[in-house]
Amino acid sequence: MARGDTPMTRWLLNGQEVENPTGMTIMEAAREHGVDIPDFCYHPGLSIAGNCRICMVESNRSPKPIIACSERIADGLEIKTDSDVAVEARNSVMEFQLINHPLDCPVCDKSGECILQDHSYTHGPDRSRFVEDKNIRHTKELGPTISIWGNRCIVCTRCVRFCDEISGTGELCVVERGDRAVVDVFPGIPIDNAMAGNTVDICPVGALISEDFKFEARVWNMDRRDSVCGGCARGCNIEVETLDGYVKRLLPRENLEVNDWWMCDHGRYGWRHLYSENRLTTARTANQELEDDSATSTLADFVSRAKKVAFLIDPFLTCEELSLIHGLSSSIPDSIVGGWLPPKGTAEQFPSGFTISSAKHPNRRGAEKIFGSKVFGKDGKDLLKALDSRKVSTLIAFCGGPAEEGPGSSWSEAIRKARKRIVFSVMDGDWLKGASLVVPATAPLEKEGTWINEDGRLQRARSCWKPGDEPFCPELVRLQQVQMACEIRTRCLSAAGVFRELAENIKAFSQHSHSDLGDGGLPLSRRRARVDSKGGTR
Amino acid sequence: MANHDDASEKQDETRTGTTEPRKKASFALPVIKGLANTLAHVLRREPNTIHYPEEKRTPYPGYRGEHRLKRDELGREKCTACFLCATACPAFCIEIVAEEAPWDDREKRPRIFNIDMMRCIYCGMCEEACPCDAIELTPIYNIPSRTRGEKIYDKEKLLSL
CATH class of the missing domain: 3.30.70.20 (Alpha-Beta Plaits)
Incomplete structure (x- = not known):
């Protein structure tokens, strides 16, 4: 149990001799050994108050029971958590509460x-x-x-x-x-x-x-799924709770590397647009609504016959979706890719170190890893110019943000200048008028895939949809179907499968896989020790 | 039977030498008794059947028929939309959507309370789970309908029963 140079304390827990780092509280130490001491006022993220008294245990150093949340372990200390005294104390506290x-x-x-x-x-x-x-x-x-x-x-x-x-x-x-x-x-x-x-x-x-x-x-x-908040580039780890496939609330999930135990209210209440009146759920061409399947075939038709294609990506897309777009763009000669960014919001920093990022999108870093660091900068400007000078005949644009006005004024104007425009959008809005094909897009919380947060941490987001009960085909599947129609893919894969391809194709991801990321994600540059021993490090 | 005393059985065997064959059971008397019962029913004057739609049988106490929602002394529904009936229901036939109650003494009430009678297995678990004594199974048993839709009872229907 030795942990480097940490001084250890030996003490007795329910008659068993155990060892913990010196200075730990009895409650934390006991929990390390699988002995649960109940708590109300204790929270690992807060200071110790010791006012609820439910964590009382029997000690050999005190005539009365002591509270485990604030007392620290000491050499020779003997603690009993299930003796008659401790049980009676807990019982009385419960009756009192x-x-x-x-x-x-x-x-x-x-x-x-x-x-x-x-x-x-x-x-x-x-x-x-x-x-x-x-x-x-x-x-x-x-x-x-x-x-x-x-x-x-x-x-x-x-x-x-x-x-x-x-x-x-x-x-x-x-x-x-x-x-x-x-x-x-x-x-x-x-x-x-x-x-x-x-x-x-x-x-x-x-x-x-x-x-x-x-x-x-x-x-x-409610059903719970571990996911990641897409509200800002911080990427707080969250639990999405759904009832019959509809999101009911978001809760923070403990990840000491990212968000501790907390999340901000912008993220917490920022899912209502998923069910707003202006949510786009059906595909349509300029003059008629389309079934989900025919939308995919129409899209494949456009892509396979297109010349001078431009892709306008957004920072809401997952690395998997971006990888599929990358596959499509590299199969079409002379295609160009640019990205748009939503306007900056306000950043907030709290005394505890918790931060809300000013970048109100989850995956700018991922897009830059896949399409190059200039994709939202120079490439974006080049694309804007190309659109303005009407050099683009077919534009495939993505808009996964919650804004109804799409990518914003300058882009919305420029997008109209493309002869054929195919738009994947979460929200319906005026800027979509006259588009050759409008396809419903998944919003954050509905996407299955990975995002890279502002610190370069690769994290897995999971969809809130019930498998088999999706309201429409997610981009992850639709883009693969388009690739199959264009004969650059043989079969449709899951998010993990697409990520495997991504790891093969793009060096930055080569050390990772979905199963490796676990619940809390990993920094992109680092991988788990288990993998380290096999293939060496970079 | 598992704790049968082997030692005493052995002793019995040694005493009698062999295990005796079991006595042949006589079925005559029970058969006669049964036939007498049948005969008594045959000879009884009033018939056992009833002329159903005109005559109705009174169900025994505790009969589990259609559900109803109860009202309190002020005429308001007793239900507080706690979902315990829906949780207890093994057939998942209760659908509740809660809303804030407009009264001072109550916080919550059901906005929607539907029971799918076609799905219900009339087990009475909802009645047992209810902490407010708000739902009960009535003795109403003649419950046909012309459409399936009619058998999904909403809050008004359940309160009016």
């Missing part, structure tokens, strides 16, 4: 993922001796997206510490004392920082409720 907690689990949005529910089931007594009336505390809006249901609050102060330490905005505080204590905001200062949504996630009970998700679904009915 439940004194004023209402039994409204059936209407509470947290139920099913509530830590209080879980601990009550595992550690709590099966009945309460409390006969007095329960306290009533306030239910009110704390900000535009968050409400508090005070009766449910157990005053763990996770949310208060989050606002103090992580977002650094300090809107929340605990008001009143004793059993009337409850979380509140200062008068006239609502909680509206860009990370506020995280307070709902870290609330161990259903006290903080997201207005966006309120009464939307019960959590046990």
Whole structure:
């Protein structure tokens, strides 16, 4: 168990001698050995408060049980997590926590993922001796997206510490004392920082409720997929929760290399356009709507007969889709490729180190790796010029962003000058009028593939769609079908298969594969140790 | 039977020497009893069948027929859209969409509450799961319809039963 030069402490956990790095808390150390100590107020990303007392364990150094979240391990320390004293202590704390907690689990949005529910089931007594009336505390809006249901609050102060330490905005505080204590905001200062949504996630009970998700679904009915947020170049790791194939909410997923435990509200609530009225879901030519299959064959027809083709790519496309576009463009002689970038947004940096990127797109780095670093710069300008001088006869444009006006004014004008234009777009808008072929495109959250974030980390995004229940053919498949029609491909592959081809063709990706990336992704320049030993490093 | 005492069995065998053949069972008496029962039914005056559409049988207590949603003393639906019935349902025939309740004492109520009676297996699990005593299975058993669509009961229909 020796970890380099880290000094180690030997201590006794439930009668077994164990070793952990010196300075660890009992709770963290015990969890390393697979012993779970329950918690409410403890969160690995926040400071230690030690106010919920559920993590009490028996120690040989103290006449009373001690709290495992704040006490640190020491040589010769003997901790029992399941002795009579510890069990009794936990039992009493649970009974105490439940004194004023209402039994409204059936209407509470947290139920099913509530830590209080879980601990009550595992550690709590099966009945309460409390006969007095329960306290009533306030239910009110704390900000535009968050409400508090005070009766449910157990005053763990996770949310208060989050606002103090992580977002650094300090809107929340605990008001009143004793059993009337409850979380509140200062008068006239609502909680509206860009990370506020995280307070709902870290609330161990259903006290903080997201207005966006309120009464939307019960959590046990939803499907979860690990994915990556496409809202900015940061690429926060997220969990996408869907009900019947429709996104219901996004939650952050722990990745200490990228986003710790958090995500920003822009990403969290930035999926509503997927189901807006102006979402493009059917393909159409200039004068008629098309079935999904005939859209693909029409597209293949255009591509195979085209001369002087230009491709306009966007930074929302995955590396796999870009690889397919690369395959198509290199099979057509004299084709040119340029890229457009959405306008810059505001960047934000929080005291904890969490950053929101000003680049509001997920995969600029990936496109630059595949098409060269000038694809959004000089190549883009060249393409714009070529369009302006009407040198392009067929343009295939991609617009995966949430904006209805497409790639923006200068591009929209230029695109109109192409004789035939084929547009893959997420949203329907005026700029699509007169296009020879409009094809519905997948938005971030619907794409299956990989993105490279601004730090050069290759991460896997997964589609929220139910397999076999896709509303339309995703580009990943459609582009392969077009390649098959153009006879430069023999069979249709999955995202992992396309990535394998990409790794063969483009040096930057050669060390990676989908299975290698795991849940948290890898820096593009580095690969796993396992692979290192086989083939050497670059 | 697994814990049969082998030692005592052996002792029995040694005492009797051989295992005796089992006594032949006499079926005569039960057969006569059964025939007597049949005869009694044959000779009974009133018939067992009823003239169904005109006459209706009263179901036994606990009979599980069509569902209904109950109302509270103010006439509002009792259901709080907690989805426990839909969760308990083994046939996945309950569809609920929740909305915010307009009343002060209640937070949530169903905007849509559909039961697909064609899919329902009338097991009564929904009734058992309900924490608000809002859904129950009535003794109504004559439930034909002309179309399948009619058998998907919405909230209004369930409340009116």
